[in-house]
Amino acid sequence: MDVVLSLRRILNRFKKTDFVEILKTWNFINIDDLYASIDFQRNTKTTIVSRITEICREKNIRPYHVAQLDLIYQQKNPNCKNWTVFKLSQTSDKNGKQETAEYSVLEDSLRQQLAVFFRHDLDSRPQGESLWFRLHIHGIGVQVSTSDVIYMVYHPHSSYIITSAIKVTYKDYVLQAVLTSLKCTQLKELQLRGKNLKSLADMTLYQQCQGSFSQYRLNQADCNPLGRKKTIKRKDSSPDALRSRLTYENLQDKKARICKTEETFGTSQQPTLERLTFQLKTRFRGQHHIPAMVGHHSPIHCTVKFEGHSVIEGIKHLGTCGLASLPLPSHLANVHSLAKNTISLAEKS
């Protein structure tokens, strides 16, 4: 009974327009049978969900299928959860890399390790180069709460694993199981959290090629030698007549600023971070504005928080908007390569 309940709950999360595509990916029900009883355009979402649930109940749906559907949903909407990044490391006697990237082997070994600690359900689903795990820990009682389900994203042969929020009571056990199954000796929680999974993965996996080096990673450095060059320049229509009467005096200055910003940050979209915190333990540097502080040399503790829907993109635009003088100091200019949410700045001693 509660399999059907969880199925209904998961189906309700989808948008009405996504149902056809999702059912095809899920492949538990033959979609042609459904077209007879459901009109995906005209019926309401509740009707569609109840019909699908009925059909699934008749087909005796198992928890495995429900888990796969849940993973499909999470893979489609990865930006709803708060993700944390962990770094795995090994001692020097091993080669340093996973021996196998076979998904079923990884899943089996993880399941074996977790069985030592709790009763659980583990399912996995690959997406692109990464492997998603869905771990449902059976708590006491029948109710399934969302905090008992943990999602983990692992890129085989990399040393990073990204997880959603883990309850404090289970955290040590889950991490120990992950550590043993992936044959590593140490697991460190990085100071990197966020909602955008793809950005977190990019920042950790491609840490050495962010900023202006991203043009090589994203294949923007060379132009296509077989591409046609536009030889005919079309004359601009009437707005240009208006534009010739409007001149921007500081155009060269603006172009120089944009050029400098592109040198530091590159031309492509920056990874999305929601929050960036600087912890400062530096001495006071505003003596120009407050002359009374001239003799004060001891460090002052201060926290500066940047928050927004894409903080690194905002820092990139600070220079072009004229709000910060270029070149930006290194702790701001290198933010894309640090892969951290919290950065400490201290005096050079």
Added chain:
Amino acid sequence: MAGILKAYNKVPALNTATVLLVGVEGIGKHKLANAMLDLNITFNLHVRTTTSLPLPEENAETRPRIDLVVFMIDMSKKNSFAMVENCVKLLDINYFLGRVNFVITHADKPHSQNVTLPAVLGLCDTYDSPMVWGSTETTESCHCLARKILTTTEIIAGCKSHVTPMLIRATRLPCEYSETL
């Protein structure tokens, strides 16, 4: 002195006026400029925009004579007021005889103002120039603001016979300076 924008060192063009809009980035200069150029007027209008004075050297040869200087202040941005305070000292004194306007935006939202009203009034009184209140957020308010500025520009361009900007300034009712900077 290098850097001072001179009022009368170039020859004016026939039936033409050039307006210089000075304001920090993001204040709405281009919106206002486009609104001004959209209006139907009898003379030729050229608009130049800049983020601060002194104007860059590279355009000095091709730049026409600036007839009207409009300083834009956004009351929700302290840096816009600070920039205008510094730049207004770099204008030739002849501009202050009727060829300077202060445009103030965001004055209708007292809770988001970072610049105090006495400071703005003090600036306008010290430099004895008219202030125009408006907004650049919607196209209608932009057009409204553009029309207010163009009434002054028409006089400067010489479209009104026997009327000069100095005459307008001189016929204003004298009042005591109410605020100091």
